[in-house]
Amino acid sequence: MSDGTVETVPGWRTLVARQRPPWPDEARLGEVVADLAASPPLVTPDECDALTARLAQVAEGKAFLLQGGDCAERLDQASAPAIERKLGLLRKMSAILPLPVVTVGRIAGQYAKPRSWPTETVDGRTLPVYRGDAVNGTAFTDVERWPDPTRLRRVYDASKYTVDVLRGGMFVSHEGLLLDYEEALTRRDLRTGRRYAGSGHLLWIGDRTRQLDGAHVAYFASIGNPIAVKLGPSATAEHALALIDRLDPDRTPGRLTFVVRLGARRVRDLLPELVEKVTASGAAVAWVCDPMHGNTFQAPSRHKTRRFEDVLAEVTGFLEVHRALGTHAGGLHVELTGEDVTECVGAGVGFDDLHRRYESACDPRLNAGQSLELAFLLADLLR
Template identity: 55%
Template sequence: MIPLLELSAAHPVHTAWRGLPADQQPAWPDPAALDAAAATLSRSLPLVMPRECDTLKSRLAAVARGEAFLVQGGDCAEALDTVNATSISRTADTLQQLASVFGYMMSLPVVTVARMAGQYAKPRSRDTETRDGVELPAYRGDAVNGHPFTAADRAPDPHRLVRAYHTSAATLNLVRAYGAGEQSRPEHVLTALRQFTVASRACERHEALTEEIERVGGFTGTGDGWHTPGELFMSHEGLLLDYESALARVDAATGRAYATSGHLLWIGERTRRLDGAHVEFFSRIGNPVAVKIGPNTGVDDVLALIERLSPDGEPGRLTLVARMGAGKVREVLPDLVEKVTAEGLPVAWVCDPMHGNTVSAPSGHKTRRFDDVVDELVGFFEVLRGVGAHPGGVHLELTGDDVTECVGGGAGVDYSDLPRRYRSLCDPRLNRDQSLALAFRLAELLAVAPGAGGALR
């Protein structure tokens, strides 16, 4: 194992971001407790290794070159008390099945990344929440506070950072065991796809594509020599800078600092300010990183973010995740992609069709309509191909569990179904059947879309 050097408190990856505007950070009530938690994390083993991060970066370089496709997905917000092997394997299964469908659709190798083993913090639009005249801190993810609406649960607790670390380590152990097991083999993936097709309400529509995927034995690029069945990288939003900084390490082999909390970290739409602490911290780590780009993002902002986060133009270093909303993706995205492409900047473009399409159901539940998600994805492909750029991947909030949080799709969930199995602590997720229906539907639509190109059948 390549040795790692512990970082001194004076190392720039620890210090440079401090004193800069740090958005979406909790109001920790006990600074001494925060210092103690950070000290514990700084003495802890890394969750991922620099070489693993470099491997993912090389995979994402292929995405940026148009030679691979990214499938990224998982929970909106993981919960510390509900981690279990069954749920983790179901989500990993779902991602592998999506990889097979998208890989065949694109005729490209697939890079598979989970929102898992670290997605324990969430940005919020308000600092507080009020119910029946009672105002308490907003729920910011299990790494910060609890979801129940009580003063004790909602108080930010730095000891949760250590719990998040240990639970992430346990999740990683389960994921690595999954990757080494029979469930991750192509034969299992193909069997699961066949079962989905047989049970689907759109069985006749899905049958031809399923037969083609079976004929080629799955199409996730295994023949190109670098994709390993079951290979699954971990990602999360790098929101809590005290946590990320405490787990930063220097690779003795290269002298570069890495965030060892996950392979890929991203900066959210609410924390990407150029003069802010998040951009500063991310600029100093060697991991591949991503930035969420919303409909109000200007061209100059995107170019400046690329300059800050990938000044050397290293392919695979930076992924731009467009989250525009179905009603705006065709209007806003073309100018951004055109300008970045004209500059010759080697970034990967990925679509998050979830966050711009959240609506409120009559029951009060936050939900997303399957058709809106599909429409944004189709619009993303239209825009990228229209300007001669590569549509590099999808970024989905999903679970392998049988939840009822999004409406429509193969599972036939409607608004009245939402209260039955709404399990998310924050935003709604596609369930396994909806996720696969999305992949099949996209393949169907893009195969006949004008200008789809020869890569699609």
């Protein structure tokens, strides 16, 4: 049960919130945030606690987390058939794997994206970069690229619709990037007194926003949801241990997941020290492989793409490291879609196919056939 009022998270507004959009109209943003604060949360504390209990099984080596969905959800694509195709794909993948699976969608909130640069230039013209439908649009025009806070309300409505379609069928997750939105949907559980993010069951901190002195770590430390942190090649074991102290001081199994995104060529070199030192500390974290983000490159056609063989190679390396250390390879986090897109090469898609159905608003996704093939190959590796 929640008291239905917004919980202002102490302190995060005094810290640097990296990747926060440059909202031109802060007054309008305030109006939208106030409107969201008066709206019902999308998920309940009981549901979040249920996921924590399931993720505890992952951390303890008794289950496997399968987390997947779009790189960036689109407001105009939140239809029941499309949502059900994603759910159906994840269920098929889960059924292939040879152990109990915790299925979590990268869905119902994945509308904001961190970006490397604040602007982009096309044909000599510079505009704000696309930051996800929660902030602006993909079309390269002044109107579309202008950060518009009213989009946050549209994101809430689309996410509510998605949760309603999925209700009872799958847990939902997204990167908790836009703290104004997350704070507006934070609620206190009357029974326990703990705060919960009401925007999704599981939220994660991205590799670009995991600074120990940053606003994202401060906010995430204050909520009772299960949470995750993405760890890229620059992450050290010492940083991982410090994140555990900040985000999981009570060492609660299922509370914290580390999602490593190291790249196929570096995973065997970088992962062992992270796992060894965290394991030696006694922390009960779940280890999950994101084989997508460390393996992105530009095709000759200038499409951003990924090779299926690189995705599989990183998964293989991730499993080999855990097998060598005697630890549990806890899960897979992938960008995928139930649609027949041509965005990643391999497993039936060539470079010449990329232009046919390249529909992602940001990063390339595995299509349904590629996703199922990965699940079959992963099942063999797990056995």
